[in-house]
Amino acid sequence: MSELNQIAAAFFGALGFAFLFNLHGKEIFYTSLGGCLAWCVYLAAGFIVPQYGKQYFAAALFLGIYAELLAVRTKVPATLYLAVGMIPLIPGAALFMMMQNAFKADWEQFAQYRLEAFITGASIAFGTIVAAVCWNIFKNYWFNKK
Amino acid sequence: MGKAVTRKEAEQMLENALEIGARMLISGAEISRVEDSILRICTAYGSERTEVFSITYTIVATISSKNFGIITQSRRIHGSAFNLQELKYLNNLSRNVCENLPDMDEVRRDLKQIHELPRYTNRQGMLIYALISSAFTLFFGGTLLDAVISAAIGVMIKAVEIPLKNMKMNRFLVSCLCSLAAAALAVMAARTGIGCSSDKISIGNVMILIPGLMFTNCIREMISDNFLSGLTRFGEAVLLSLSIALGFAAVSWL
Numbered sequence: 001m002s003e004l005n006q007i008a009a010a011f012f013g014a015l016g017f018a019f020l021f022n023l024h025g026k027e028i029f030y031t032s033l034g035g036c037l038a039w040c041v042y043l044a045a046g047f048i049v050p051q052y053g054k055q056y057f058a059a060a061l062f063l064g065i066y067a068e069l070l071a072v073r074t075k076v077p078a079t080l081y082l083a084v085g086m087i088p089l090i091p092g093a094a095l096f097m098m099m100q101n102a103f104k105a106d107w108e109q110f111a112q113y114r115l116e117a118f119i120t121g122a123s124i125a126f127g128t129i130v131a132a133v134c135w136n137i138f139k140n141y142w143f144n145k146k
Numbered sequence: 147m148g149k150a151v152t153r154k155e156a157e158q159m160l161e162n163a164l165e166i167g168a169r170m171l172i173s174g175a176e177i178s179r180v181e182d183s184i185l186r187i188c189t190a191y192g193s194e195r196t197e198v199f200s201i202t203y204t205i206v207a208t209i210s211s212k213n214f215g216i217i218t219q220s221r222r223i224h225g226s227a228f229n230l231q232e233l234k235y236l237n238n239l240s241r242n243v244c245e246n247l248p249d250m251d252e253v254r255r256d257l258k259q260i261h262e263l264p265r266y267t268n269r270q271g272m273l274i275y276a277l278i279s280s281a282f283t284l285f286f287g288g289t290l291l292d293a294v295i296s297a298a299i300g301v302m303i304k305a306v307e308i309p310l311k312n313m314k315m316n317r318f319l320v321s322c323l324c325s326l327a328a329a330a331l332a333v334m335a336a337r338t339g340i341g342c343s344s345d346k347i348s349i350g351n352v353m354i355l356i357p358g359l360m361f362t363n364c365i366r367e368m369i370s371d372n373f374l375s376g377l378t379r380f381g382e383a384v385l386l387s388l389s390i391a392l393g394f395a396a397v398s399w400l
Binding site: 002005006008009010012013015016017019020021022023024027031075076077079080083084086087088089090091092093095096098099100102103104117121122124125126128129 | 174175176179228229230231232233234237238264265266270271274275277278280281282284285286287349352353356357358359361362363365366368369370383387388390391392394395
């Protein structure tokens with residue numbers, strides 16, 4: 001049940017950022033849907049490999065492919081789908097806890113959250129880049145064949 | 147107008163290409179997209195050799211051809227504000243320009259039109275902040291009560307932010323003061339004893355202010371070979387999260 005709540009919250013959180021980034025029209029729905037589905041993938045990957053780094057990687061990989069597919073279909077830059085879809089994944093909480101522990105001078109906790117923020121950020125970045133590279137290879141192959 | 151032949155035409159063309167690139171960069175495009183767009187536009191208008199270099203704060207472009215010689219122009223970029231609507235239209239414009247080679251007056255008119263597209267008003271902005279705060283309070287495991295209080299604080303954050311932004315205050319200080327207000331309100335709400343947790347409320351509010359997207363994007367830039375831009379953005383993200391944490395820490399010292 002808490003998973004369902006989280007997925008719904010991820011959708012509305014992404015929706016809020018879609019508005020904040022000044023999107024209008026039907027893109028609002030499709031961009032936030034990307035964030036919601038990416039969180040579903042994160043949770044689903046948790047059943048197979050319960051390690052947050054790999055889970056974030058899987059979610060970002062999915063998001064990257066989703067973004068490229070919809071970018072071609074709707075003829076807008078993939079950045080739109082990536083920027084909004086990434087919102088539920090970004091290490092905001094870890095980044096915040098890291099800095100707060102720095103002010104408390106609790107260096108053990110600080111190091112732990114720093115690692116978490118870095119692993120999360122790097123996994124997401126790698127996931128989206130791998131997706132973009134795979135998409136380019138696939139696209140070139142497909143167009144050359146035609 | 148077709149390909150640029152005279153030097154004057156080429157100068158105007160490069161100016162507009164840089165304007166499109168600069169506006170894309172401000173609205174949140176990645177460096178490679180900006181460089182690629184400028185390169186494509188210049189090549190379409192008949193530049194034989196185009197060199198574009200862009201980082202977070204500047205774009206420099208040189209075009210050369212037998213017809214108009216060598217021309218270099220540069221552009222300084224001030225600030226950035228995610229505006230994906232504008233990015234979408236600029237991307238369409240740059241594609242259209244490459245395909246149809248329109249007159250420069252027409253491009254200027256289109257650019258002006260894109261700049262005048264509707265934005266959300268401050269009142270709508272308050273609702274947006276409320277939506278984001280309450281959604282992320284629930285996301286990180288807060289109760290419904292926490293979410294309602296978090297939404298109310300989200301509205302207050304916007305109310306604090308608007309006058310500060312109008313004063314053109316330093317943006318690190320703006321985030322610091324916003325987070326100070328958010329933390330103070332969250333602690334006050336928790337102390338009234340209606341059974342809400344200030345941690346869960348704060349984490350929802352922090353998601354509005356924290357540069358998480360900037361942090362992830364800067365790692366993406368670094369991996370895709372734009373190391374300099376990635377590093378400057380990384381420094382910005384760290385400094386912004388420090389100033390937000392300072393605001394929250396100040397409340398716990400009080």
